[in-house]
Amino acid sequence: MRRAFTVALERYGYAMTAAADGLTGLELFREREFDLLILDVMLPGLDGIGLCRRVREASLVPVLMMSARGDGLDVVAGLEAGADDYVVKPVDTYVLVARIRSLLRRATYAPVSGPQSQPASVEPADEVLTFGDLAIDTAGMVVSVAGRPVALTPTELKVLLEFAARPGVVLERHTLLRDVWDYGWDGDSRVVDLCVQRLRRKLGRDRIETVRGFGYKLRR
Template identity: 85%
Template sequence: MRRSFTVALERYGYEMAAAADGLSGLEIFRDGSFDLLILDVMLPGLDGIGLCRRVRETSLVPVLMMSARGDGLDVVAGLEAGADDYVVKPVDTYVLVARIRSLLRRATYTPSAASQPERVTAGAPTVDGEVLVFGDLRLDTAGLEVAVAGEPVALTPTELKLLLEFAAHPGVVLERHTLLRNVWDYGWDGDSRVVDLCVQRLRRKLGRERIETVRGFGYKFRR
């Protein structure tokens, strides 16, 4: 499977490096420069979840997790470890390529003018040039930098795009399928667990009180 995916993705123009086990993969990752990682959960030695945690200690590179069980604990554990998305084996190459392209778009995301507030209204965040201020949270929408109480916060591309989506609609309830479409680029119904677990990671980094759960609907970013 590793060889077949390598050949298939090279035909799509990607430069690939492959490893048969987690420790070898970690060594290759540390010795090179990569735009995206695809990690199988069931890797020998160091499994994909452990490898993802090791990668997240030093890097925010997009991570796509591959699991043989779409409804198992593997998916949740992988996303909690810091993966941005996942696919379930067996997976068609065109689906894998679509997920890869989506992740790479997020990694090079530049907010459009339409996503920027045109004016400040009552209850909206204060605007300082290209910086949105929500209390002690500062979001530089041009430089794509985040700080809380003056301390920089490192976000993965997916976490950052999710925060930008929330910040563009403060006080508005955003349904999970809306977030899947706008952040994960899903043109079909995806697994809402990716949204829930990414929100959990944002709460840990920014403060739990900033994102409110609206039961039965979705999430709301507090003004």
């Protein structure tokens, strides 16, 4: 499967680097810069979930998790570890390419780097949106809480921007799936729920309110 996907994605113009196990993948990640990672949950040595956690300790690079069909626990664990999206095996190449393109588009919203590369504070400007002590510099794509920068993945930042564009307005899960994940069909709402959970951990648990039966909204 690894060889097949490598060949297929190279035909779409992507430069691929493949690893047969998680530890080799971790070494490659540390040695080189990548635009996106595809991690199989069932990697030997260091599994995809463990590898995703190690990656998230150092980088906000987009991560697409690949899971066996029906392994709901693996999907949740991968998303909680910091993955941006997932596909289930077996997966058609065109579906995989669609998910890759969506993640790469999202990555243009923010520099793929850790918090150490972001400025220590946000200067007041017309492009800065403020909600209490939360500040979003929409020009520099920098987020801070009480003056301290917060490192968000491109997906987390895109979700936050959707909320910030309509503060106090309830956004339904399927709306976020369409506008952030580019799902033109009914997607798995767990990716939305777990992304919101990660945002709450980083920004404050009361920042995004759950409206039961409908979705989420950013508190004014």
